[in-house]
Structures are given as structure tokens and as C-alpha cells.
Amino acid sequence: MTTTAPSAKARPVLTVEDLTVVYETDEPVTAVKAADLTLHRGEILGLAGESGCGKTTLAYAVNRLHRPPARIASGRITFHDQDGTDIDVLALGDKELRAFRWDRLSMVFQGAMNALNPVTTVRAQLRDTLLAHRPRMSRKAVRERSEDVLRRVGVDPRRLGSYPHELSGGMRQRVMIAMAMLLEPQIMIMDEPTTALDVVVQRDILREIVRLRDELDFAVVFITHDLPLLLEISDRIAVMLEGEIVELDTADRLYREASHPYTRRLLGSFPSLSGERGAFIRTGVDETAETAEPTKERA
């Protein structure tokens, strides 16, 4: 579907095997059940599912950002570096882990646009991130890199001197993406990066993400509940239900011939804008079906 996909297929950048994450509450909840996932270099992998299906937990666990009471009960996460070495993410010590995050793998959080520090300028925040990982970088190089990433996400470099509240929501989200790509990571994980934005702004940012991926060839894990959006931008899509990846296929095949009933049900929940009118209302899921909600369906 994309030009980069075939060549990338051969080179995985992240392999997740049999990953299980458990929340140690009074009755332990298994949020992610034996997930297997391979992310290829330069690929956009969509992770779809509804609230509580474990998609965010999975993303957090992949770079060990999960916080207790969540814990990784079993599994292996291997990062295949550009130079050919393999890194066992679960075996990393605290210091190595800090170096690993952001440098090799960065993350754009849900509602990230509100995660910028309100009292310092964009310039200072970019500089701090850069210097934390590249302490020996010169002032000039820092400035050039900051300007470069902003330009890449479509923000005027003159905005470097602005404070977050002076920027619109869409602009703040772009700055967050700029920050995530500051150290040229090989993987970017984006958790609902556009959910809080209006559709038109959302579209602009998606376009930016796809374009950047084409230019820089990093892999993206894009998490959202919005399946049509994923169908448009991703190469492959994983559908999660109750902590399990129930289907993983190319976007095209998933749309045309989804095999799991839940995927079909999810697809059926989104009316097509340009399709047959009324088809959605008449042929859609029967309203009474809701009383048994997806989470309960298996009970």
C-alpha cells in the first residue's frame, strides 16, 4: 500500500513476544494477554481498540513506562538497533533505560499538548531535552536542530520563543511531535495524538506524521479508537479486545476481509461518509446488541 512497506518488511525494529501485563489490584487484572507483535522499520502500525482494551498499557509496557500497580508478568521485548545489535528492553538497567527512551524510542502521550511546561518557552524545552541526551552538543547545533524539527512539523521556527499558552492546540501537538523526533528515534509511539483536536486540525497533523515518516523512515505505533482513521494512514493494523490482539493484518485486508467478528463489528460501527445512505442505520448492529457490551460479550 505504501512504497516503503515492501523493503521494510524484512527488517524488524521491535519484536514483542508473549507480553503479559497484569494490574496488581485486589483481584489482579490481566490488561495485556500474551501479545505478539513485530514492528518493521519505517512502518505505521495502527493499534485499535476501545477504552479499557489494554492498548495504552501495551504501548507503555513496550518502553517500560508502565507504572505500578501494573507489572510485566512475562514476555520478551527486543529492539533491533540500526547497527544490527539487539537490545533486550526488559533487561535494561535504569540508566540504560533512560538513554534508550527518547533516543531510540519516543512517545507522544494522550493529551500531550497539555504536557508542555507552561512557564518556559518552546526553545528551552527543546534545548533541555537535547542536552539531557547529548550533553556535549554545541549551542549552535542545539539551535539548528530545534529550528529544524519545528520546520519539519510545520511550525514556524520563530515560534521557538513562544510560551505554550500562546500556541493553539494543534500547534502545541505539533511541538510535542517535534520534541518526540528531536533525537531521531527509530520508533515513535503515539497514543491518541489527535483525539482532542477538531477534525480539520487532526487531518493536518496526520498528514504531517505520514510525510515525516516517508522522509525520515522511522516506525510509528499509532494508537486510537478511530478505526477509519487508522485504515487511512497505517500499513498494518492490530485490533485489541480485552488485552488480546485478536487480529493483525494489513490495513487493506483488514478493511476488505476482516476475519474476527469483533473487527467486523468495529468496522460496522463507523458509517461511511460517502457510501450508500441509510445502509448504516438499517444494516448496522442491532440496537439491542448494546446491552451486551463488548467487554461483557465473552462472559
Add this chain to the structure above:
Amino acid sequence: MTGVRVTDLVKDYTIRNGLKRTRHRAVDHVSLELTPGRTVALVGESGSGKSTIAKILTRMERPTSGTVEVRLDDGTPVTDQARYRREVQMVFQDPFASLNPFHSIEHHIARPLRIHKRTTTAEETRERVREMLERVNLTPAAAIAGRRPHELSGGQRQRVAIARALAPGASVLVADEPVSMLDVSIRLGVLNLLGRLQREDDLAVLYITHDLATARHFSDEITVLYRGRIVERGPADAVILDPHHEYTKLLAAAAPDPERVGAVRDAAPVDRDAIDSGRCYDHFAGEWREAGVPSANAGSAA
């Protein structure tokens, strides 16, 4: 049944910034008509004024100017407040916020019944609450009635909210983004429920949303709101499949559509400030009109 005619609605908010006062026009000469059995969708982005219109329609806010006229089927206008409240009801966006965490489900539906004297005895009220819950497919009604909101899922709560809105015997329903907070796989169920209730009770529905796709499939007529003004109106299919105004085109292009895989790359960014909110395309009349002016100048569609 009851219809609503909204004429030249204007709502200004004063923004106080120190000693300086500026006026912000949230709604600018909006005219609408709701008729029984029909759904009108009001589409727009956040800040377009759609929620303000909902608030004015449900008399939570007063308009700066313009009128909202509710007429019963025999043509008599509704003037008294209690009657107005009985006729015009609302379903809120967030089902987690619109039910009082302190009270049982029974309370939420029983109160409107008692206020509008739909039932007289406690026994009758209980019976009626059960019936309402069954109508919105919440069964077993007896068990649900005794629960409290936090024991229900989002979809179930929204069903309770719909039952509450219909309890007074409402004939006009304002649905403010009724499914945008729900999980996708249950949205359709709630929309279909609204559709069925509308057919059964011959309701006039104003469906407020930012989602063009559901607006198209769920409503008969679409009104596009941009910066407080109506910029396009017409039959649902005409507005979506043959948009005339730049803003509607932009919205339609931005809505994700699995039919056009890869389209995200091709679309060119649009300069929002270049969009003209001064004119409105009316598909019914098949012509451009001036937006943001009294309807007499624009030539009323009706």
C-alpha cells in the same frame, strides 16, 4: 405534534479583560426549523456555537436577540415555562456527568414524571419508570432502577439520559453530541435507539455533532455552522455529497473515510482564515445567500 421555529438567533458574550470589555458573537443570526418526525443535524467544530444554540433552545441561556417559537400541533404557541420544559428536552454529551452520582437511576426518571404530573401515585411512578427503562432497552428494568450511575456503563447511562428526556412526554429533543463520549461499538446502538424512539413518538430532533458521517446517516437535513453562522444547509445527502461552501468541503475532506485509503497524503493544507463565513449555500433554494444577517434580508426559505 410540536414544532420549533428559531428565527434570527443572536448570542453575544462579553469578555472582560481587565477594564476592557470585548463582545464575542457566539451565534450570529441563526434560523432553524424543527418539525415532528424529522431530524436536523447541526454540524460544526468546537467553538462554532452549536452548544450555545442547544442551551438557548432548552432555555438554559437567553438569546441576545431573536426568537424561539414552540407551537403545539393545533397551532397554539407555548408560552409558559412549565409547558415549555415539558415539550423541549435535551440529551447531554457526557453520560458520566449528566447523571447525579448520588441518586439512583429511578430518581432520574421519576423526577420528571412527578414534576410534569405524568403520574400521581408512587406505585404508578415506579411502574412508569420500569416502562421507560424497558423502552430504552435497559432490562431487567427493576434491577437497573435501583442502581446508581457509576454501576452502569457509558452506553447504559446514555440510555438512562434518553429515558429521562422522554419522561415528561417531550416532543422536541435536542441531542448534544449524544454519542461522542461513548465507545465506538456502542454508538450505533444508541443512535438507532434514538431513531426508533423518534419514529414511535414522532419527535422533532436537533442532532448536534461534529461527525459528518453520522450526521448524514442519522438525519434528514444538515445545517453547517461556522463561526456562529450557518454556511450551508440542505438535505443530508446533498450537503455531504455535493458540498458547495469551502468550509463544508474542508470538513468532508477531513472526515476519515476508509473508502479513500491514502487520501491523507494528497490533501493540501487549507488556510482557515481565507474561508468566507459571510455567505451560506441553501440547497433547498439552490442559491447562495448572505450569512449573519436577519433572515428577512436573506429571503426566508420557508
Add this chain to the structure above:
Amino acid sequence: MTNLKPPPEAAPAADPALDPALEGATAKAGWRSLLPTMTPWLAIGLVLIGGIALFGLLGPLFVGDPRQIRDIGLTGPSAAFPLGTTQTGQDVLAQLAFATRGSLEIGLLVGLLATALSAFFGIYGAYKGRIVDEAFSLFTNVFLVIPGLPLVIVISGFVPRESRGLWTIAVVLAVTSWAGSARVLRAQTLSVRNRDYVAASQVSGERPWRVIVVEILPNLLPVIASQFVFAVIAAILGEAGLAFIGLGASNSSTLGTMLFYAQNGFALSLGAWWWFIPPGLVIALFGMGLSLVNFSIDEVINPKLKNVRLHRRRARRAARLEREATRAARRGATTAKEAVR
């Protein structure tokens, strides 16, 4: 990460006769959610309050006349007088029982008055909004900046001693202490008032007073309870202070008046610790009990506080289990490698 657990499947309503019982149970659950969870601290607080309240309530029935003068002045604790006697030979234990009752009376009275005032000005003003809110909040702010204690002293001094009864003191203390709570309640009401369920009940045609009492008030109850407890502490301490400087109620005996007489009788310099320590201790313990209860109410208002406790415990467990898992995995990996060799 939201972790929505599926709501428990609705119990099949097999037996209609069973339903009322079921509903009664869940309706009560609404109130139960307002009660703080039992912790050791809450238990200590409740025991302290209960013990002192019981002492004040029943104590006077079992002790002798606290005013009876004997010629055995200033004797230490003995079998006849467990807490000794005052300078004029009065029974300290008897005085303590009556004084505790007096202090509790005044505390309760002021607590109720101050809470009623703060609820009216805080909640009603915030609900009405606009001009009413502006006026009420100005009024509240004026009372807030009036220095409480000096005003109390002035008013108490101004009222002639004969007419300075329990009620006068209570009203004076209530009037000077409600403003702070009113501001807190106003802020809370402003937040609750803007929630959708309040709008929804207005749209369904609910009358304003019903919206306040039935929809808003229950959600403020924990805050009001906390304010009430605080008002009681403040009142008992305030009254003790007034009584200590001789401006207390003339017709009643409180812990403050006991301290006043102890001070006048040079109890400290004469080493008569049994005269001033018991009333001081009762005040301190009662205040402590109320504060402990207040902390527990705070957990109800702000569930985060409760979760912090719970969370820490779970986090420790998760971290431990994860460490064990990684260790086991490593061991497994090395043995696998060795096996390959």
C-alpha cells in the same frame, strides 16, 4: 489508563417480591458511599469523641454538686475525690463533668449555627449567581477580614454580664466563624452547579430549591460535614479562650471557666496540677478526635487521598513480583544457553 471493569450483569428479576428489598439495599448504598472507610486513625478519633461525649452526657448524673464548698481546699487526688479538690474544696471531677457538658453544648450549638450560615451564604449565593452571588460574596469577604477574636472580646465585653448567656456567646462565636466555610462551600457549589446533571434537572423543570437541596446538597455533604467538625473545634477553643479571660457565659460552666478559676486560684504556682490539667486535656483530646475524624472525611471529599494509601501498597507488590519475574526469566535464559552448549 482506564480500566473499565464490566458492570456486574443485572441480576435476573425472578421474584418480584424480592425487588423492594434489593432496591432498599442499593438506595442505602448511596449514603454509604459518603461514609469514610474505617482506619485506625478514624477509630481513635471516634473513640475519643464518643468517650468525651459520653462523659459530658452521663458524667453529671453520677457526680456530686460541683459547687459545694468544703473545708478541704486544694487536696490532691484521693479515693473520695479522684481528681482532687479546688481551692475552695470543690470536687474537680464533678466540675469537669459539668464543664465538659457545657463545652460540648456550646460547640454543638455554634457548629450548627455557623454551618447553617455558611451553607446559606455559600451555597445559595453561588447557585443564584450574578448579583446575589456578588452581594453574598462581598458580605462573606467582609466577615472574613474582621478579626474574629477581638470582635468576640468587644461584643462579649459590651453585653452586660447578666444577659451574657450560653446563646449570646454561641451567636457571637458563630457570627465570627462562618465566613471561611462559606467561601469553601461557594467554590464547591460553583463547581457542582456547572455539572451537567444540575443542568439536566433544570431542563426537566425542577424548582430551584429542589435543585439545591436534592441535586447539589448531597454532593456537598462531605464538605459540609468537614466544615461542621472544624466549626465545633473552633467554637470549643474560642469559648475556652473567652471564658479564660473572664468573658464566658455567666450561667454555665465550661472547660474554659474551669481554667479561668484555676488561673485565678494560682493553681499553677501552687502545683495543683489536678485542677488545670484535666480540663486542658479534655479540650486537647476532643480537638484531636475531631481532627482525626476530619482527616477521614477529607478522604471522602478527595478520593485521591485514599487511593494514595491503596496505591502504594499495590505498587510495592507489583514491583516485587516484576523483579522476581525478570530474575526467573534471566535464569531461564542462561540455563537455555547452557543447554545449547
